[in-house]
Amino acid sequence: MRRALSVAIYVLSTAIGVLAFIYPFFLNTRATGSIGVAHGQDAPLVTAALVGLALVALLVELQGQAISAKTVAMLGVLVAITSVLRFVEVAVPMPGGFSPVFVPIILAGYVFGSRFGFLMGAFTLLVSGLITGGVGPWLPYQMFAAGWVGLTAGWLPHLTHYVSRVPCSVLRVASRTPRSRGALPTEIAILCIFGFVWGLAYGAIINVYFWPFAVGLVAQTWTPGIGLGEILARYAAFYVATSLGWDMVRAVGNVALVLLLGVPTVQALRRFQRRFRFEVRPFHD
Amino acid sequence: MIDVRAWVLWAVTALVVASSTRNPLYLVLLLLVVAVVDKAHAPGHRQRAVLSPLRFAAVAVPLSVLFNGLTAHLGDTVLFRLPTWLPLLSGSVTLEALVFGATNGLTLTAIFSGFVVFNQVTPVRDLVQLTPRAFHEAGVVLSIALTFVPQTTHSLARIREAQAVRGHRIRGLRDWLPIFVPLLVSGLERSMGLAEAMVARGYGAVTDRSQPLRLQALLALGLFLLLGGWLAFLFLPSWKALALGGILVGVALIVGVLWLAGRAVPRTAYRTHRWTARDTLVVLGCGLTLAATLLPLPLVDRTTLAYAPFPRLTLPAFDPLIGLGLLGLLVPVYHATRNTQHATRNTAQ
Numbered sequence A: 001m002r003r004a005l006s007v008a009i010y011v012l013s014t015a016i017g018v019l020a021f022i023y024p025f026f027l028n029t030r031a032t033g034s035i036g037v038a039h040g041q042d043a044p045l046v047t048a049a050l051v052g053l054a055l056v057a058l059l060v061e062l063q064g065q066a067i068s069a070k071t072v073a074m075l076g077v078l079v080a081i082t083s084v085l086r087f088v089e090v091a092v093p094m095p096g097g098f099s100p101v102f103v104p105i106i107l108a109g110y111v112f113g114s115r116f117g118f119l120m121g122a123f124t125l126l127v128s129g130l131i132t133g134g135v136g137p138w139l140p141y142q143m144f145a146a147g148w149v150g151l152t153a154g155w156l157p158h159l160t161h162y163v164s165r166v167p168c169s170v171l172r173v174a175s176r177t178p179r180s181r182g183a184l185p186t187e188i189a190i191l192c193i194f195g196f197v198w199g200l201a202y203g204a205i206i207n208v209y210f211w212p213f214a215v216g217l218v219a220q221t222w223t224p225g226i227g228l229g230e231i232l233a234r235y236a237a238f239y240v241a242t243s244l245g246w247d248m249v250r251a252v253g254n255v256a257l258v259l260l261l262g263v264p265t266v267q268a269l270r271r272f273q274r275r276f277r278f279e280v281r282p283f284h285d
Numbered sequence B: 001m002i003d004v005r006a007w008v009l010w011a012v013t014a015l016v017v018a019s020s021t022r023n024p025l026y027l028v029l030l031l032l033v034v035a036v037v038d039k040a041h042a043p044g045h046r047q048r049a050v051l052s053p054l055r056f057a058a059v060a061v062p063l064s065v066l067f068n069g070l071t072a073h074l075g076d077t078v079l080f081r082l083p084t085w086l087p088l089l090s091g092s093v094t095l096e097a098l099v100f101g102a103t104n105g106l107t108l109t110a111i112f113s114g115f116v117v118f119n120q121v122t123p124v125r126d127l128v129q130l131t132p133r134a135f136h137e138a139g140v141v142l143s144i145a146l147t148f149v150p151q152t153t154h155s156l157a158r159i160r161e162a163q164a165v166r167g168h169r170i171r172g173l174r175d176w177l178p179i180f181v182p183l184l185v186s187g188l189e190r191s192m193g194l195a196e197a198m199v200a201r202g203y204g205a206v207t208d209r210s211q212p213l214r215l216q217a218l219l220a221l222g223l224f225l226l227l228g229g230w231l232a233f234l235f236l237p238s239w240k241a242l243a244l245g246g247i248l249v250g251v252a253l254i255v256g257v258l259w260l261a262g263r264a265v266p267r268t269a270y271r272t273h274r275w276t277a278r279d280t281l282v283v284l285g286c287g288l289t290l291a292a293t294l295l296p297l298p299l300v301d302r303t304t305l306a307y308a309p310f311p312r313l314t315l316p317a318f319d320p321l322i323g324l325g326l327l328g329l330l331v332p333v334y335h336a337t338r339n340t341q342h343a344t345r346n347t348a349q
Helices: A002-026 A043-064 A069-091 A102-112 A114-132 A139-153 A156-165 A170-174 A186-208 A228-242 A244-275 B004-020 B023-040 B053-071 B095-121 B125-127 B133-165 B175-198 B215-234 B236-261 B279-295 B320-348
Strands: B078-082 B090-092
Touching: A002 A043, A002 A139, A002 A186, A002 B215, A043 A114, A043 A139, A043 B133, A043 B215, A043 B236, A069 A114, A069 A228, A069 B133, A069 B175, A102 A114, A102 A139, A102 A156, A102 A186, A114 A139, A114 B125, A114 B133, A156 A186, A156 B125, A156 B175, A186 A228, A186 A244, A186 B133, A228 A244, A244 B078, A244 B175, B004 B023, B004 B095, B004 B125, B004 B279, B004 B320, B023 B095, B023 B320, B053 B090, B053 B095, B090 B095, B125 B279, B133 B175, B215 B236, B279 B320
Parallel strands: none
Antiparallel strands: B078 B090
């Protein structure tokens, strides 16, 4: 029963988060009626409030599952390390959308599981927002999206296990880079692909919440009443025209960082995962 | 010092106003108000300012003008035409599209500026104290992370120095490896020590700390009603009243679960901030601003909030009552001025 309720909370919160991102697509009226003018000006506030509420519900459930002192301490320290990397990124501007924040989130989610990954992603964006002055209406969206990065990274071990059993897999051939040869090649290859995909997907997801309010060419902007196929085609055109180049730098940067840091980081995290297996139990006479 | 909750309301009010209007006159007025508040609270409050609003505006406004001018070929005043062989961009570039792009840039700058002021005047520890009691573990993680950030920065500097002594120089991405791995390992070692210390001090020393089943069920029900009500609101227009009821009950259930979960967590504070009359004044000022921009008050022409330069550029209308309402956000300046006067008097004595 407890497990079923927990799954229901995960699914419902994620569904509300997804709906909050795509809600403006379903607005049927324009605020002013003029062509090229933004639609429904209250929608960003409504969606920010609801995405925040869904995030709150998910955090209550995640932390309600008896987080141990070890998890709390490790999560706090890893969030601090990743937030310092974001601070470096903000202080020293890097090319395009390159950010060193995502790879630690991916690797932590990969090693410690989906729950840890979600918390790591959401808290990293929150703490780095606090220390870099990045608190604003955009923060709940960033926390949710970064949480999803860590959450989905927790599913990768199953995929890695499956792929490693496939003989002569393309992935295994492609993963024979000099640094990863002989150590975790399949995992690194899968993590590279995952980092690349999320490098693009993160930008595409974050864009969605403001795209319906953007103005521009009809072929690139949302209009009430258009079908799902047309929405996707227009959004794809908008994304290619405005964000693809920026996000590609982030995606390639993720791949480079996974190739560079993946093996030592995964090995270090696994070593500490084994060391953290100690358990303190109440003494009974 | 103004209470952090009053500052949260102030920032949300600035966000609501910036999001509710596309009239450049109101946006410029809002930016001026925010700039005055920033200036009044700046001495001694500069905490976390990585990007100034001016620098943000210098990027956001021209980019928005460029993007809108090149992609929105609407309006009567054609400045020049882009050739047809240019994909996605071909067509006429109009004055109206450029003005609307600038207005969008101003909106972004106003939202950003409001939160820059908020980030500068609110200490992180006060923000962490705002965490609801239900998020006890989340609050602990947040506190650990914020406490470890300076230590991690210090560690980073020490590791870089140690590597530099060995002749290591950072020339590219690859050179970060001997810095990142020791940083990670030393951080994890510290977390190990911290976890042992927390366990030794009795953190989590209860047999079952998971959420009661009743609260879990209420949370799931609240989320279900919220999602169901929202979907019904969007796709079943005839069920709108019922859908709104579902949303409200769902939100109430989620908030109720937070409250119930928080009751089980006692919290003590060494020094608590008392709500004072000056905080109430800030709230009243924000209320005035919100009323002028959101409520259908008599004598207030809310249609002036919307502005579109299409099809031909016209001067935006300005309602002085809405302008006066925006001045409600200036209340924190009064407090800052009084604080400065007190400080000057004390120094003179």
